[in-house]
Amino acid sequence: MQEKHYSIPLGKALCLSLIFIFSFFISMQAQEQVGRPLITNYKYQEYGTAPINWWALEDDNGIMYFANQGDVLQFDGVNWKRIEVSGPSRSLAKDDKGTIYVGGQGAIGFLIPGETGEMEYVSLLDKIPEEHKVFADVWEIDYYKGRIIFRTEFKLYCWDGESIKVIPSEQGYHVGNIVNGIYYLRIWDKGLCMLTDNDTFELVPGGEQFASERIYALLPYDDKVLVGTRTQGFFLFDGKEFTPFKTEIDEEIEGIIYLPGVALDNGSYVINTFGNGAYMIDHNGKYIQKYTTANGLQDGSATFTYVDSRGVLWMPLFNGISSVNLNSTFTSVDANMGLTTTVFGTYRFKDILYFSTNNGVAYLEKGDNQVKVIPGTTGQVGNFFEYRNRLYAATNGVGLYEILGTSITPVRENINYDFRARFINQSISDTNRILVDHQQGVRSFYFDEKVGQFVxxxxxxxxxxxxxxxxxxxxxxxxxxxxxxxxxxxxxxxYKEGKLDLDASEYINYGIDKGLPDAGIGFEYFNNEIHIFSGETEKTYGFNQAANRFEERTFFFDEYIDWDRPGSSPVETSDGKLLLNAGSGTLVFDKVNGKYELSNTDTFKELQNNRIFSIYPEEPRADGSRVVWFSGPDGAIRYEGNLETPSIPDFHTDIRSISIGADSLLYAGNIDLPEDLSLPYDENSITFGYAAPLYIGQKQIQYSTQLSGFDGKWSEWGPQTNREYINLPSGNYDFKVRAKNIYGDISETVSVPFGITPPWYKTWWAYALYVLGILGFIYFSVKARTSILLNQQKVLEDTVQERTKEANQRLKELA
Known part of the structure; x- marks a missing residue:
């Protein structure tokens, strides 16, 4: 089998020794799930209260809430907030107005935003008739026909917005749910019942068989009800009778199934357990995936399952909270499955997945969930090479060998470090010949028909x-x-007598004198052309056959190269597609009239922050879907899909807090942003907190902000989720923020205008006083000067008069 795909990662460090040659073998079955889901775990140390969680709920703005043993938790993707309630919380529900109700130990109530938007708990205990105020846990809350129904062990508390009606039961209530518009509830020693319009419970046909058998799942199944029991498995109820419904997880969940399970829009189900995580089955009961401690869940007791509006499955646990994006097309084979070191390449051969690792060849057999290492394959493995329906590999510890299922047979061993082999390269002019590089040079091998092996x-x-x-x-x-x-x-x-003589061959160097830069380079060979990359010069080069030299050249993918980030080898598929990671993420190109045209940039955006060493696509299926493997330091990541661009139903940004000074909170989210916000000048330092509650690639979401009236332009994209402005001058401002998710989608801009009043000495009345003061000063200055002049004039007049009088007196005396 001839392949011409070679792998030199792009970027600053181009000259790496991890290059892989890929070919294709067989396609996967549509329902087969290989690898573990990409689970996100939130530890109790992260959210800062008790480890035990019981319930999950999304509000109308996409913010998540959790019933925790300590408080109710609110999570916007960035910040965890604790909402104090009356003791531990146990259950949550939302009515048609978006109000969230809380049930706990001896407490019922609801959440309402306060003056600044901080959520506050309002108790409904005062609405309960005195004789019914004492109760224990509120195990469930449902919104049914305009009423919130709080279920305790022996009483239902039905709140219609004005008063509470209590529906007691001597036998005791167990587990209930609303399915297809009917409120079903199992009652101890009675069976499965339904709530009538006159608030009584009526046994459904055949429901008495569950008088002693616990029911934990009541879920819609087309126009039927899927009933999950503790020890008897599943049943389908059509309104008349119960029919056993066998599934492939019956043994795994027997005795530990827990409420409530969740029905997915595609007809599948997630069933949670109290001890062994959760399991996904399809509409026919076939096992699809599991979420357990064996594949990444941080705790086995999944006390609840909830799917939010984005398709994220939330699992409150006895130790933390976990989530997984059900819309994700990726799973992972990593340390959780025994793949404990870096993976350089992945290859499927005869229903076995092989992994070339930093220390030998690992494998995963079909139907198994534990990766093992083939004995004797020590050292760093290069690439896999398939030839005549046989599989070969080479390592720097063992040499060249053939892989026979889960064992190997040597072709040319590494003796005293004389053949620390790395990569197997096949000739295209004679496919029976391979060249294997090693640390001391190159060895050529030719397939000998007589011995049936490479020699x-x-x-x-x-x-x-x-x-x-x-x-x-x-x-x-x-x-x-x-x-x-x-x-x-x-x-x-x-060649001598048809044999390649490597030592007698001519070797010609192409360097600076032949157009290449005086810098580190790497190369790829695909589409029958050599592509040279230099991260130091940030340029690409191609070979000019006529001039016998390399020259700077712009290729079709140059605009997508991120020279600051490493890439991986381009891989051509059998149906004319090219998968190329040029540092900016893995791109999909289609071959049109012999040239590659960009198809999309978003299919693999979820992996843009993963280091990818190699890409291995399996053969596409008849429906166009395919499996693609990405190998790297995180293990092997598996993609399954049809290379479409992922769609995100709702992606928006919220301003979640506004504070001034050190800790003065003006706004805490959950309500409309403040209007006509005005701050005094002595409180002119302001901080904005913001979040984009997507919960998919949440830590990779980036934000950009601008303060109109202060910032000249938008800030660079970055992970910062708050922005502080210190000592702003007086004036009018408008704070704006937007977010960008891992798929490149940019949210709409959200903004809040505000003003900072000038200091008192810059107010209009201060300036009026200044003018009056100046005028007064001038007036009194002029008046004082005039008074002085008048006084001086009077003194002069008096002096003149006195002198005149003296003169006249002397004249009289002389006469």
Whole structure:
């Protein structure tokens, strides 16, 4: 089998030795699930209260709430908030107005936002008739026909918004649910019943068989009811009779099934247990997936299951809270399944999955959930190579060998470190020949029909490849990179009597004098063309056959290269698609008229922060769907789908808090944003908190903000979920924020305008006083000066008058 896909990761570190050659074998069955789901675990240390959780609920704005043994928890994807209630909370429900009701130990009530938006608990105990106020746990809450029904062990408390009606039962209530518009409830020693319009319970036909058998799941099944029992398995109830419904999880959940289970829109079900996690089955009862401690769930006691509006499954646990995106097309084979080291490549051969790892070949047999290592395959493994329906691999510890199921047989062993093999490269001019690079050079092998195996043909130390890949061009020459920086090597093969003589072959170096940069390079060979990458120069190069030199060239994928992030080898599929990770994420191209055109950038965006060493696509199925494997330090990640762009039903950003100074909270979310917000000048430092409650790739969501009137432009995208502004000058502002999810979707902008009043000495009345003061000063200054002048004039006049009088007196005396 001939393949021409070679793997040099792109980016700053281009010259890596992890390159893989892929081919295809068989397709997966539609219902087969390999690997564990990508579960997100929230530990009690993270949300800061008791570990035990009982219930989950989403409000009308996409915010999650959890009934916790300590308080009610609120989670917006960024911040956890504790809402104090009357003791431990046990159950939650929401009415048609979006009000959330809470049931706990001897307490019932609801949540309402306070003046600033912080959620507050309002008790309904004062609405209960005095003789019914004492009760224990509220195990369930349902909203049914305009009433909230709180279920305790012996009483139902029915709240219609004005008063509470109590429906008691001497036998005791067990588990109930509303299915297809009917409120079903199991009553101890009586059986499965339904609530009538006059608030009495009527035994359903055949319901008496559950008088002593516990029911924990009551779920819609088309126009029937799926009934899950503690020890007798499942039944389908059509309104007249109960029919046993066998599933593939009957043995796993027997004796530990717990309420309530959840019916999915596609007809599947998730059934939770009190000790062994949760299981997904399809409409026919076939096992699809499990969520247990064996594959990533942090605790086995799944006390509740809830699917939010985005398709995220929430599982409150006895130790924390876990979630998984049911719409995700990815599962993982990793340390939870025994794959405890880095994976360089994945390959499916004869119903066994093989993994080339940092220490041997690991495998996963069909139907098994535990990865094992093939004995004797020590050392770092290169690529897998399939030839004549046989599978080969090479390691730097063992050499070259053939894989026979779960064992190996040597082809050429590594003796005293003389053959620390890495990669197997197949000739295209003669597919019976392979070239295997190793630390001391290259060895060639040819398939001998007589012995039915590859035999060593020749060897050389004249070519020591840096990346391990050796490719043959259309002219029969071989190319590889070298240990010397910025140098490619062209080997013109020499043949003697039909055998390749590596030592006698001619080796020509192509470096700076042949157009390559004086910098580190890496290369890919696909679409019958050599592609050279240099992360240092951030340029790409192609080979000009006529000029016999390399030259700068722009390829169809250049605009998608992120030189700051490593990529992985492009892989061509049998149906004309190209999967290429150029650092910015794995892209899908379609081949149209011999040229590749971008199909979409979003299919694999969920993995954009995962380091990917290699990509391995299995053969596409008849319906166009396929399985693609991504190998890397996180193990092997499995994609199953038809390469479509994922859709997110609701992605929005909320401003969740506004505070001034150190701890003065003005706004706590849950209500409309404040209007006409005005802050005094001595409180001109303000902080905004925000979140985009998606719960899918939540930690990878990025935000951009701008304060109009202060910031000249939007901020760069980043993970920061709050923005603080200190000592803002007086004026009018508008704070704006938006979010971008892992798929590249950008939410609508949310904003809140506000103003900062000027200090008193900059107010209009202060300026009026300033003017009056100046005018007064001028007036009194002029008046004082005038008074002085008048006084001086009077003194002068008096002096003149006195002198005149003296003169006249002397004249009289002289006369």
């Amino acid at each position: 060593e043909e020749s060897s050389t130390a004249k070519l020591i490849s840096n990346g391990g890949v050796i490719v043959e061009d259309e002219d029969g020459n071989f190319w590889s990179d070298s240990q010397e920086e910025g140098v490619m090597v062209k080997m013109i093969p020499a």
